[in-house]
Amino acid sequence: MSIETDIKQNKFRNAYQRLALNILYTSNWLEYQQMETLKAYDITSQQYNVLRILRGQKQNPIKVSDITERMLDRNSNTSRLVDKLLAKNLAKRTSCPSDRRAVDVVITEEGLQLLSELDPFVDAWEERYSIITPEEADQFSAMLDKLRESGK
């Protein structure tokens, strides 16, 4: 369905306005799709995002501030997100030996297990994208990079 139909707006000021609204709308749509799946596993998309970052680190500890830098949404309170993961035994936290202010975070076996249960869903999400070619996807990504660049 076109963005026009989706948000019931049949004329936009120009192609750029349509694009901006489409990015915002599609992002909300993507997040909603994701949430639908995650709900059954009792984690939020923010928590999932942190878990993915932790898994990407393998077993190398990562500091809370470094997690924040890698997040899609930087405004969230990473400290409290980690608290939530801790409470569910999905991550563990030890104080960093080289800098006693910092805290090292590592994913647990249980966290890895949860992620591997979720992987098939992620594969399914990505499969849907095959409606566009990988080349198109890359062009697209490059364009988004350019857009953000313009706003510095």
Next chain:
Amino acid sequence: MSIETDIKQNKFRNAYQRLALNILYTSNWLEYQQMETLKAYDITSQQYNVLRILRGQKQNPIKVSDITERMLDRNSNTSRLVDKLLAKNLAKRTSCPSDRRAVDVVITEEGLQLLSELDPFVDAWEERYSIITPEEADQFSAMLDKLRESGK
């Protein structure tokens, strides 16, 4: 800056994963840019979104449920968003004569005034997009439409 650098992830599973993360990241970025401006005018981006919908209706009343359908983020509580606009005299609410359950919402002069003060900022946002051509923007929009279509 590329999405790789931005979220410090140097390899993605494939072009589709990169694209998905890029859409989510860029959307957050766009919203943050917008919020920076709106903060000075004491409204949230959700409230701004509702005001824009009201202005688009000219002086034709629109029901709360119809506002919801046109919103970029449908999960917000439109009832309470309208309350906020009411409290600031940016919108007015009258009960709908043809359906006494429904409520008609209209933007006020003050609301129109606020939007017109914000318009120059919106123009500036859109000007940044000129780094891509209108044709590219349209291609891009069509691609986003296709992506959402695939997930029905």
Next chain:
DNA sequence: ATACATTTAATGTCAAAACATCTATTTATA
């Protein structure tokens, strides 16, 4: 070495989002 600034993460507070429930009205059906 001391004083001051910076970094790191945790916490406090308030507003907003998420989600369920409730009331009033309208629509559909027996």
Next chain:
DNA sequence: TATAAATAGATGTTTTGACATTAAATGTAT
């Protein structure tokens, strides 16, 4: 028409987000 179902929007509750502040550790400059 009587009853059930659906719809509109308001409200209650809990969780999360936004933003400022704090405490401890580290870095820097004199």
